[in-house]
Amino acid sequence: MTTMTTEGPADARLAPPRGVERVFAEAQLAQYANDGYIVARKLFSDGEAAALRDYYMRLRERGSYAGDFAGVKRDGVPDDVPDPLKKYPRMIHMHRWDETSLRWMLDPRLRVVLRQLLGEEPYAVQTMLYFKPAGARGQAMHQDQFYLRVQPGTCMAAWMALDDCDEENGCMQVVPGTQDLPVLCTERANTLDSFTDTTVPIPPGKKIVPVVMEPGDVFFFNGSLIHGSRPNRSTNRFRRSLIGHYIAGEAEQVSKFYHPVLRMDGSVVDLGISERGGPCGRWVDEDGEVVELFEPAARPAG
Numbered sequence: 001m002t003t004m005t006t007e008g009p010a011d012a013r014l015a016p017p018r019g020v021e022r023v024f025a026e027a028q029l030a031q032y033a034n035d036g037y038i039v040a041r042k043l044f045s046d047g048e049a050a051a052l053r054d055y056y057m058r059l060r061e062r063g064s065y066a067g068d069f070a071g072v073k074r075d076g077v078p079d080d081v082p083d084p085l086k087k088y089p090r091m092i093h094m095h096r097w098d099e100t101s102l103r104w105m106l107d108p109r110l111r112v113v114l115r116q117l118l119g120e121e122p123y124a125v126q127t128m129l130y131f132k133p134a135g136a137r138g139q140a141m142h143q144d145q146f147y148l149r150v151q152p153g154t155c156m157a158a159w160m161a162l163d164d165c166d167e168e169n170g171c172m173q174v175v176p177g178t179q180d181l182p183v184l185c186t187e188r189a190n191t192l193d194s195f196t197d198t199t200v201p202i203p204p205g206k207k208i209v210p211v212v213m214e215p216g217d218v219f220f221f222n223g224s225l226i227h228g229s230r231p232n233r234s235t236n237r238f239r240r241s242l243i244g245h246y247i248a249g250e251a252e253q254v255s256k257f258y259h260p261v262l263r264m265d266g267s268v269v270d271l272g273i274s275e276r277g278g279p280c281g282r283w284v285d286e287d288g289e290v291v292e293l294f295e296p297a298a299r300p301a302g
C-alpha cells in the first residue's frame with residue numbers, strides 16, 4: 001500500500017464491537033435472496049456516522065484528490081450556471097491514500113454481513129464518498145456490474161448513510177428482483193437529473209422503490225440490481241454516503257480500474273483483469289424484437 005494520510009487517529013472514528021459473527025437472521029437472508037438488497041439498520045453507531053461525516057467534510061475542504069468527479073456536462077445548460085457538485089465532487093478510491101477509508105472498507109462488521117450475503121469471503125475493490133449537497137443531481141438507474149465486470153459472479157455494494165436519506169434529499173432507489181439480470185445495454189440518461197450520462201431501461205412490470213435510511217444504516221445490494229438516485233431537491237440538506245464495493249472470493253477477474261484487490265485483512269490478492277464492453281442484454285418480445293420500454297414522457301432527453 002502506498003503512503004497513507006489521515007487526520008488524527010483513524011481508529012478513533014470507528015469502534016467495531018468484538019465477537020459479532022452474524023447480523024442477519026435466516027428470514028432476512030431469504031428476503032435478500034428474493035429482492036437483491038437489504039439494509040443493516042444501525043450497523044454503525046450514530047457517533048461513528050457523525051465522525052465520518054465531519055472527517056470527509058474536512059478532507060473535501062482541504063483540496064482535490066485523484067478521481068474527483070463533479071459529473072458530466074448538463075445538456076443545454078451553460079457552464080457558468082452554478083452546479084453544487086462542482087464544490088462537492090464525488091471522491092473515489094480514498095482507501096488507497098487514506099487510513100480511515102481503508103479501515104472502514106475492511107471493517108469486521110462489513111465482513112460479517114458480506115460473508116452472510118455472498119456465502120464466502122469478500123474481496124474489497126473500491127471506496128467512494130458522495131456528498132450530494134442540496135440541489136445536486138442524482139445518478140440515473142444503472143447496474144454496478146456494468147463497470148466492475150466481475151467474472152464469474154457479480155459485485156456487492158455496501159452503501160452507508162451518513163445523513164438521513166429520504167425522497168426529498170435523493171435517497172437510493174432500487175428495482176427489487178432485478179439482481180439476476182445480465183448486464184443490460186445502456187441508454188443515454190437525462191443529464192439534468194443525473195451526474196452520469198448512462199442509464200438502463202426498467203424491466204416491464206417492475207417498480208422503482210425508495211430506500212429510506214438513517215445515519216449508520218448500511219444498504220447492501222448485488223451488482224446486477226438496477227439502482228440509482230434522484231436529485232437532492234432539498235434547499236439545505238446534504239445526503240452524504242460512504243460506499244464500498246466488494247466481490248466474492250470465487251471471482252477470477254475484475255476490471256482494471258478496481259485493482260489492487262484486497263482481502264479483508266488488507267493483503268493484496270492476485271486477480272485477473274476483465275475487459276469492459278462485450279455483450280449486453282436488451283428487452284425483447286416473444287419474437288425476439290427489441291421492445292420500447294420507456295413511456296414517451298419518461299424518455300430521457302438527449
Ligand SMILES: O=C(O)CCC(=O)C(=O)O
Pocket residue numbers: 130138139144157172227228229241243
Ligand atoms: O449514491 C448515489 O446516489 C448513487 C450511488 C450508486 O448508484 C452507486 O454507488 O452505484
